[in-house]
Ligand SMILES: Nc1nc2c(c(=O)[nH]1)N[C@H]1C(S)=C(S)[C@@H](COP(=O)(O)OP(=O)(O)OC[C@H]3O[C@@H](n4cnc5c(N)ncnc54)[C@H](O)[C@@H]3O)O[C@H]1N2
């Protein structure tokens with residue numbers, strides 16, 4: 218480690234624009250290996266992305282099915298009175314053949330018997346004869362109906378061989394539903410990448426610490442980021458805390474690089490005399506892709522890549538370390554802007570960035586000398602076309618309170634002609 222008096226007095230990393238940083242991340246995402254797996258169709262696959270298109274193996278519906286409770290009839294037999302000759306309820310099939318002047322009582326989902334051409338709703342009939350007071354013998358149609366009424370034809374919804382879930386689709390309730398409807402037992406999906414979270418800093422103590430000595434800080438970044446990536450459905454390893462010691466950080470990173478695709482660290486990336494992360498990454502043979510980004514919060518946000526051999530991999534794989542600033546708001550915002558899109562891309566998602574909408578400012582906001590991602594709470598008002606954005610308090614990067622209740626990141630430019638962006642102006646917001 219360099220002695221304080223000999224350290225660089227200017228950062229050796231020029232601050233690149235957000236656009237450049239995003240392009241570099243895109244490039245990394247393209248180069249990193251995607252993993253695949255074949256999994257059983259059950260609830261645990263929610264959120265995974267399908268890698269091989271799934272086609273139906275049968276027609277839906279498989280046979281002619283009634284869409285109403287009523288009577289299967291021959292529509293054009295010219296007879297309004299029909300003899301009730303049997304029953305076809307959902308789950309039990311009438312296997313005779315219908316003749317003119319006959320009908321079969323049928324329920325929604327019941328198989329329409331052979332010979333029948335339509336189903337008349339019970340509401341459109343009168344019972345004209347009954348046995349023992351309760352068994353229907355004959356019904357009368359109030360009106361004639363046409364052929365095909367209230368019948369789902371075989372394959373009318375999905376034909377055998379049709380695509381039911383396309384490659385690239387994220388499995389949600391609808392996809393899980395249709396896979397079950399067709400009895401698909403296994404699907405080939407993108408394997409979710411593994412991300413490890415590590416907090417660095419001599420000052421860190423366990424979040425459960427009751428009396429925190431002066432100068433020490435409870436580690437909130439660790440649990441916060443573990444929770445963030447879990448919230449978005451990724452496989453997260455909690456790598457715990459490590460002091461600012463160069464060797465200890467190196468050992469911890471080396472250990473976790475073997476089992477993770479991505480590591481997110483917090484702390485130790487700025488100009489402090491204990492800010493070792495960039496040097497450790499270089500020592501591990503990784504290439505720093507960028508070391509500062511012209512953004513607030515998150516100026517010293519650092520990303521490095523390197524080919525690392527997994528214990529069981531023959532070929533070394535490209536791994537990425539996102540070394541994020543220790544300030545809680547910086548770590549959280551940079552995780553949203555850089556880590557989540559990368560994780561999504563590796564998981565096979567088509568849309569990797571947060572949705573952007575326009576929102577109306579509830580107050581004046583002072584612009585800074587860097588483009589800024591301001592945390593905001595959104596309110597929907599009946600008489601307003603756009604959601605109203607309320608800033609979540611003091612936006613200093615150390616203010617963890619600014620993250621609570623944040624539903625969006627307002628994308629604000631740096632100050633040019635005006636120091637302020639005014640109340641009621643429309644600005645872009647990333648929905649979280
Ligand atoms: N001379 C300069 N100083 C600083 C610069 C600069 O350009 N020149 N940049 C500032 C900016 S911007 C940021 S952001 C911070 C980032 O610093 P580091 O990444 O090196 O972070 P640390 O110094 O380790 O920590 C900053 C702050 O955050 C607290 N922290 C750290 N880890 C955690 C954690 N796991 N849980 C909760 N809080 C944490 C830490 O105690 C510090 O208060 O640097 C500026 N300085």
Ligand code: MOO
Nearest residue numbers: 514515516547614
């Ligand atoms: O870039 Mo830092 O996150 O402003 O304090």
